[in-house]
Amino acid sequence: MIRIKAAGKTFRTGGRITVALSPVDLEIGNGEFVSLIGPSGCGKSTLLNMIAGIVPVSAGAIEHDARPIAGPNTQAGYMTQQDSLLPWRTASENIALPLVIRGVPKSAIVARVSQMLALVGLHNFGGHYPAELSGGMRKRVALAQCLAYNPGTLLLDEPFGALDAQLKLLMQAELMRIWESDRKTIVFVTHDLTEAITLSDRVVVFSSRPGRIKEIRRIDLPRPRDPLKIQFDAGFRELHQSLWDALAPEIELARNEALA
């Protein structure tokens, strides 16, 4: 259980003050799949960084399984928005990294890595360095790395943003399959409302910067869901319409502010 209690973030850099996130309250249950959606710059990544323990909160507190977060949160796997693969390690060596850190025996690592490479459809690219992979391939390696050591909680920041539509659907189906069999807690940031509704138990809509929670919507569509077919479901379309009504004005606001 992740408990976010009035957690907010203000950045102060060189005399400039940016309120990245107004204090937000949110509880994410064990095994729950929650998506965060909102206009660019509203503080979604900042919130994930705070849950991951790599950015300290400037107000409020965050607890993971009743323990306050202070320092790197080793209970979570975090796929960051920026590339975090180590450039001097091949795709395989990157996927192996968390296992190496945990002291998993070598033979087990080899088996697990090839399983993960197959999962993200990159079995031919294990020996490639990140600089030799496309942006979408790097994202898939990062996802494989996150899944490799099987953490109970996954923090995923736009994991499928760089993929083409077809691959995206495949990866969504794969992620749902993993989630349904392992019941991980997943916090998923996306700009894609269809994706958020397809995958989640709850969708959290953020306002434009400084972000606050504008709306939380439970998605009661039956599971298992087929990412391709679900979009034509009447209940899905209704949810999409009403969430879009909440989201669109915020995106407009953020855009106007950027232009001003």
Added chain:
Amino acid sequence: MNLPTKEAAGALIGPEGAEALAAGRAGDAHFGLAIRAGQVGIGALLLLVWHVVSGRWIDPFFISSPDAVAIKLWTWTADGTLWNAFTYTFKAMMLGFVIGSLAGFATGFVLGRSDLLARLFDPYITALYCMPKIALAPLLILWFGIGIESKVAMSALIVFFLVFLNTFSGVRDVNPLYLHVTGIMGASSLQQLRLVIFPSAAAWVLTGLKVSVPYALIGAVVGELISSNRGIGFLIGQASGLFDTAGVFAGLAVLAATGIILNAGLKKLETRLLRWRGQR
């Protein structure tokens, strides 16, 4: 590095792509050969100009001539002078290089990891950095005598700074995101050192080592020029005292050749170790 075969490449990029790739690689090889030929050509042209000018327009007393230098090199090789001098200089240079780079690496690493020490020592490092190290040569001879020790010291001192600064920058330059994500994966500080900080700093350290090789050579030779009775620097100094221009040029040629060979070796090592940077 083993290049993928045409067949293996074909599996990934299709037959036309593989053809183009193979053609491109052959083209690269041809191009490399042409460059090498051009480099040799430029050298030959310079020698020719030197040969023509010397004696015709300029007195060989000032600029000697290619044949005189070649003869000098041959006599030095034949009577063992060259080998003696070269091993002496090379030994001083290598010792200075190893001592200087180890000390520079250790110091750069410690200061790079500690904000407190880095800030405390900052003005002193800048002060020492601004100082022309060559100016210390007479002092080093006073301290270490005219034997090999003072040459090693000179060379080590110059190398120390180059490697120190590069290591320091390399350790500071580590992307904090890499430390964060490995921290979340549960890495200890020691593991982060081994898995993130060392490999990340490696590129910087290698650059430091590469640029310091010629300086190590210069350091040793400067020591010999000022006071010594052995080494290439001594040969150059002695020849110039006797107005033996051919001898001076012969000594310089040996130094140049040593520099070129060492640099080529380090470049190879660098490409091997930094293969992950991909093709640029």
